Amino acid sequence: MCSPPRKKYGLTTTIIFSLSMIFVASSLNAQYIRFTKAYGKRYVYLSDVARYYGMRLRVGKKKCEMSSRYSQLSFTFNRRSGFINGVKVNFMNAPFFSRGRPFVSEHDFLLLIDPILRKGALHRHKLTTVMIDPGHGKQDTGAVGARYKEKNIALLIAKALKTRLKALGFKVVMTRSADKFPSLKDRTNSAEKLKPDIFISIHCNSAKSKAAHGIETYCMTPAGEASSSERTSQASKLRGNNHDKENARFAYEIQKNLIRATKANDRGMKFARFFVLKNINCPGVLVETGFLSNNAEEARLGYRSYRAKIVNGLVNGILAYKKATR
Template identity: 60%
Template sequence: MSLGIPIFNMKKIVLLTAFLLIAGATVNAQYIRFTKAYNKKYVYLRDVAKYYGMSFVPRNKDCYLSSRYSLLRFKYQKRSGVINGIKVNFMNAPFLKGNEPVVSEHDFLLFIDPILRKAALKKARIRTIMIDPGHGKRDSGAVGARFKEKNLVLQISNRLKTLLQAKGFKVLMTRTTDTFPSLSQRTDLCNKLKPDLFLSIHCNAAGTKSVTGIETFCLTPSGEASSSTNKPEQKVQNGNRNDKENAKLAYEVQKSLVSRTKGKDRGVKFARFFVLKNIKCPGVLIEAGFLSNKTEENLLGSSAYQQKIAQGIADGIFRYAEAVIP
C-alpha cells in the first residue's frame, strides 16, 4: 500500500512534465516576434532573451543577453559579436529597429540557436572522422621563413588522427604523405566514404606581419554573405544541408582551440570554400595560425604547439559528438 502512492504520483509527475514541456514549447515559440528589414526577416533580441530565459541588457551601442551559463554580445551595425567568450561573425549586423535591438532570423535559427541549444541539432552517432590536410606536393600553401603550410598541416593532422583514434574514432585522411589530391578528389572521397564529420586543416598568411591567431570557418548559408564580403549568394550547396551542425562544429572547435593554445581568437567565420560547399556531412575549415608572423610560425613548427592545436580540434569534436548523441 505504501508503494501505491509513490507510483501513482510518479505517473502524475511524468504526465505533468510532458504537458509542461509541450505547453512550454508553444509559449516559447510565441515569444519571438519577427520584423522585416533590408528584405530580410529579423527577430527581436528581447524575445530571444525570453526564449532562453536570459536577461536582456540593451545599451547604447550594443546589447547583452545573459544567464548563469551564457553571455552573448551583439554590437549594432557590426557583424562581429561574442558568444560565451568566443568571437563570432554574424551573417548580418544586428541593429536597432526603433529602440529595439534585432538580429537576423538566419543568425538566430542557423547559428545562435544550434550553438546554444543541442535540441536544435540533428542527432547522430559520430564514429568516423575525415581529416583533410590542406594543399600538398607542388601546392605548398602559405610559405613562411622556415616552414611550409603543406607540411605543418600534415603534421597537425597526424597528431589529431592519433588523439581521435585513442578515443575510439575511425579516422580517414584525404592525404597521408606529400601528395596533392585535387579539391574535388577530396570532396568526392568524403562523399564516397561517408564519414560523420570532415575537418580541413590549414595555416594562414597575411601581408601584415603582425597578424596572428586562429579562425574556424563554416559554410555560408544560402542567401547570405560570407564574412569577407557583403555580397550574398543564393545558390544552395551540398554543405548547406548541415548549416546548423556546421555552425555548432565550427563554434566548438574554435572555442577548444583558443582554450588549448591560448592563441588569438579571430573568431568563427562564414566562407564558401570549395571543400565546405561540396561535402555532404557536417564540416569545417580551420586556419590554425599565421606563417607570415615569425613568432606564430615558430610555434606552429614546434611539436608542443602542434599537439595543442590537435588537442584543441579533438576537444571540439568530442564536444560536438556529445551534443548530437541520440
C-alpha cells in the first residue's frame, strides 16, 4: 500500500457509509480526501478528488465526468476502462457508485490520475539518455503477419526513432541494432549497465480475431494490483515499481501522442508485468504499435510514411514526458 503524500492531500479517514457521515464530511476542507474500504481495497470519494483539483463533477446513472478548463475525465461505473483528456486509460480497479456517491480506488487516484493531472506528483529527473528496445530478433520473430514479421517492423521503427532523437540532442542506446536476439535478461542487464533515463520497448501486436487493430501502450502494474488483462492482484513490489507515477505519465503521453499522430484505434494505456518492465530501474513503457494480424494495419505498418507517423508520436510523447518531469 502506498503512503499518501501527506502535505499534498492531507487527512484521510476511514468512514462507514452513512448519509449523515457523508453530509457532515462533505463540509470538510477541499484538501481532505476521504476513503472507504470496499472489495478489500481503499477507494476515495470522487467528489473529494474533484474538489481537490477544483474540477466539476457530473454524476449520471452509469457514468460520471470530472472536468475543468484544462482536463476532462470520464468514468464508467463497474468498468475498468475510462478516459483522461480523450485518451483511453485502463483503471486498476473499476470505479463504482454507492448511495449516491462515485468512488475510485486509491491507487487509481494516486498512481494514475494524479501523475497525469499534476506535474507536482512526479519526480523531476534529467532526460538525456533514451534506451530503445526493439522487441524480439533473429530466431524469435515475434508476431508474423501475411507479409511482415514483428522483429523487422520493430527494428525499423526503433532505428527511425533513434535518428530523430539523436537529431534532437538525446543520447540513444539500443538493446539491438540488427537482426540479433538479446535475451530478455540481456535487455534488462544492458539497461542496468548503461543507466538510461527512460526505456521504451517497441513491438507489434497479433490477435486471433483479424478484426482487432490499434495501438496500446503498457507500463508496469503497481504492486497489489491486477494487470489490465487479468483479474487477480499480485502483491509483490518489483524494481519496475520504483517509478510507478512516472511510468503512468510516460505511458499516457506516449499513447496520447501516438493516437494523435497516427489516428489509429485507441486501445488505451494499460498495465502489464512484462519482463522488461518488471526489471528496469528507470521509467519505462512497452508500445504495441499495431496488429500484424489485421490486413489493413499490417499494410500500413509496411509503409515508411506510416512508421514515420508512429515515430512522430513517440518523439512527441517523449518530449511531453520530458517537459512534465523537468
